[in-house]
Amino acid sequence: MKTVIFDLDDTLLCGDSEFKWAEFTVEKGFIDKELYIKKISEFENDYRAGKMDFEAYCVFLLNPLIGKSIQEVNFLVTDFINQYEKTLIDSLSYELLERHENDQKIIASGSLNFIVKGFSDFFSIDTFFGTPLEIIDNKVTGNLAGVPTFAEGKLSTMQKWSEENNFQLEEAIFYTDSINDLPLVKACKNSIIISPDAKLEKYAKENSLEIIYR
Secondary structure, three states: EOOOOOOOOHHOOOHHHHHHHHHHHHOOOOOOOOOHHHHHHHHHHHOOOOOOOHHHHHHHHHHHOOOOEHHHHHHHHHHHHHHHHHOOOOOHHHHHHOOOOOOOEEEEEEEEHHHHHHHHHHHOEEEEEEOOOEEEEEEEEEEEEOOOOOOOHHHHHHHHHHHHHOOOHOEEEOOOOOOOHHHHHHOOEEEEEEEEHHHHHHHHHOOEEEEEEO
16 A cells, blocks of 8 residues: 655645635635735735745635634535535546545645645545644634644655654655645655646656646
8 A cells, every 4th residue: 555645736626725715715704805816816926936925825814714613614614615616626636536546645735724624524535734723712813833734844744744654755655736845746756746837847857757737
């Protein structure tokens, strides 16, 4: 049995779950629409350029949830996935899961932990890592807790898991679309690239990595 690590957004999913989550919060009236359009455009441009202030982005997404209980958040996530399932999940999503039906599957995503958990539950994947949010007295504070699972943080998270599970990380198969995941791409012998951004596509071709286009 192999160990397979999936990035979530634009990899196992055919879109970005956090961008869609932000749209969802606008629809629910949690975020002003004009502010949303301005901020998301800025964050998306920075993300594509590989220079995103990831913590600021997460805090922006968490702001509408301040004071909500984790139960309220989980209810919203269920509603969100039901609404956006057909937008974010395509045939390749299921093909990748079927390819590794009998393997150990892990989702490692920079997205906020509660969103990653929602999709992990949807796909029946038991092990998942997302950016942790601070919960005090069962309520969202709007702050992060611990290391964001983004870029080097995703690598360190998977290194820690590997040590705890007596696993050699280099033996994992890793699927991703983003240059931000280059540290983990380099750590795994077998990285498979999904419809990559220009920088990761260049790296993949130079290093003879398999590329799958949606």
